[in-house]
Amino acid sequence: MTTTENRQKLFVAVVTKSESFAATVATALACLGTDTRHVTGTRAGTDYVDQWGPVFGTISARAKRFLDEMLPCADVELLTTPNLDDLATELHRRSPQANQHPDRGPQPWAAGVTVLFLIDAATAVPGTDVESRLDAAVSALFRLRDEVGVGLSPYSVFVYDAHNREAVYSRTLGNARKLPDEDWVLGIEAVRTFTDLVQTRVANKHAVIPETDPPASLATALTDFLTEQAGTKWGFHFFTGSIVSKMIQDCSTIAHRAGNPVLRGPSEHSLACGALARWQLQEAPFLMVVTSGMVDELRGTLANLRDSQAKGFIVFGETEPGGWQPFQGTVHHEEDARAVFAARGIPCFYLTDPSRLGQDLAAALRTYHLRKGPVALLASPTVLRCADPVEIPQVTVPKQRSRVSEDTVDAVAHLLNHDPGVLVWQCGHLTAEERSLVYELAHEAGVALVDSLGRPGTVARYHDGQVVDEYLGTLSLYGHSPAVWRLLHPGGRGLGYDEHAIFFMKSRVPDLATPFSEKAFYSRLRVVQVTDTSRHVAPFADIPVVEDLHSFLTRLRPRVEPEQWIVHKRRDAIAVARNAPGDPLATVPSTPMTHEYFFTQLNAVLNDLITQHAYTYTGFYDVGRGGISAVRNLVRTGEGMSGWYGRALMGDALLAIPAVALSSPANILGFIGDGALHLVPSILPSLAQQLRHEGGRIEGNVSIFYLLNGGFSIIRSYRELQHAATADAQMSLMTPVEGDWQAEWGKTTIRHQRLPDVDPDDMATKLLTPATVNLFSVYLAHENEGDTIMPLSRKNWRMP
The missing domain is CATH 3.40.50.1220 (TPP-binding domain)
Known part of the structure; x- marks a missing residue:
């Protein structure tokens, strides 16, 4: 005999105004009940089930066999409501803790109470399109979590609607599904999703509910230290990786709660670019976490961080010591990543023993103050998993006294x-x-x-x-x-x-x-x-x-x-x-435009905006002819970020833009050649993800000018000026140019526009529009003279 105390309690919440949707789910779930596993709120319908065919029969039988083993004694209640507000009322009424403590408000549910949400967004969620309905459903569920205390995960939330073919996104909460055309398919999905959830949250003894899982000691120590040093100024930069996923989650949670920027990027290298830009422009320290084997992915930007004396920590996942050819390991008998850091002058600590974590971290924190650039921490899985309290010896650093002469x-x-x-x-x-x-x-x-x-x-x-x-x-x-x-x-x-x-x-x-x-x-x-x-x-x-x-x-x-x-x-x-008079070619229009003409036109717009509208901006200048021309020809209102700094890495300035745009209200102008544009991953997917799904906001105006001339201009000028050689294939570049378009990502407007010429009024309007990302594809001609790009061009015949 079973008692009430040892029976599992689970809920399936169906939100729909469609009788067919509700009936199909209820009929499918009824097949999972037994004498000891009660599934209430469902309806038996063997005639329907027989009509659904052998595949449903096989799936439901195997699911029932699994549930008989893993969930033999349980109460599963099906709640069906026409909207999410009514569902909140029903779940709150059934919350055991809310009933026990009515004066204390909603309390977290017990770990064993699980809810599967099946939401028919097309009928039960307001919105004009698939994405807006999906966003509304997710927002409502977040409120439900905060009000009632239910657990939410991708395994527990399924939102049915039409199929959105515009984008593919794996949400951290919920799965978007096309509403099946046939009932038997929806029936199978109801059985599958419920059984998957049981396997994930109930049968999996190793599963830990995130809200109860203590943060990693390393995450707490580093974030506490950076907060002590820089308050809300420091930023958390991450990509992803299995070995560091818990560390990333912990640091993200801590940073979000404290109001620090949480910044992703399309690659590990982009994280270093963003950290460098924020250090150069805002003196913002950083914590960067990347997975194992990624030591070389930061490219020469790691050396640029060192040269700039940037303050921050880079945590690399690393394998346990002593392994034979460990997967993605960089410290073993055949190689040693610490030598890479030593060669680049980057302080590095290998963290492998949780019992020594306090002493090792004290040394790392002390090194942070020595202005040698970022501190690299190679952390083994044992250290990354450690959640024990860590006592860090007091870090004392003598104050540097200025040498006065x-x-x-x-x-x-x-x-x-x-x-x-x-x-x-x-x-x-x-x-x-x-x-x-x-x-x-x-x-x-x-x-x-x-x-x-x-x-x-x-x-x-x-x-x-x-x-x-x-x-x-x-x-x-x-x-x-x-x-x-x-x-x-x-x-x-x-x-x-x-x-x-x-x-x-x-x-x-x-x-x-x-x-x-x-x-x-x-x-x-x-x-x-x-x-x-x-x-x-x-x-x-x-x-x-x-x-x-x-x-x-x-x-x-x-x-x-x-x-x-x-x-x-x-x-x-x-x-x-x-x-002294300038280059007369700057006044001559042509198609494609000369660099001199385009930047002269843009400079006139900027001068007007600065003097008439108090406009200010931060410039980002990538490595290439276009970036040089922008630096040389445009008025500035303050410090910018140049990819030419240090190693002169093409694409660094482009990759750095999102980190600053998402953490500062400043206007941004970016100047990116097509060579740099195609050398690094696109910033748009990760930017869209942060703006649409992760609460990111762009307050100012971000305008990126893609300067397109179909080649690597600096190299071509070098060959043509130094060697009188003609261009060959190595200097050519195919650059497709998409048409004009506009979209809304969260509260940010993003648009692309082809720019064969400059309309001053239209350009001024676009640069002044807040919460906007403008992408301009600018058609430019290659030439060797002008802008003193190469040393020999100082003798440009057009200059007096």
């Missing part, structure tokens, strides 16, 4: 005050306080300000809506601004050592930063370098300043008292360099 600050002050030569300041990333000091000192002393191709917008033409007269453009190996070149080469002659000084602020003076040869640095250029890292001092720096920039500028400020005739002389030189 009166000699260097006096030498720089003398240059600003008494040397009549041209002064150029190229700035790396600046804090808000540093940027204000730079603009103030540059104005007072007549210093020309420039940015670089690797870090565009660190200083810019506009600041807080006002024109920065001292800003001249970009100084770089490729695409340097003509005004900058003219300032340093008046009348075509390069300035001598005593006639100028170039300051590199917060910069290692990489090869990309200037068009000058190494020989020129040693023999002709006067170089002042300000860096807080002594190992970054260039061997050719004439005045090396090893000090925090803010400290240095603060000490320099009261000493700047330049002679006014010197200031006027410098300002006159800046004005002459800026006002």
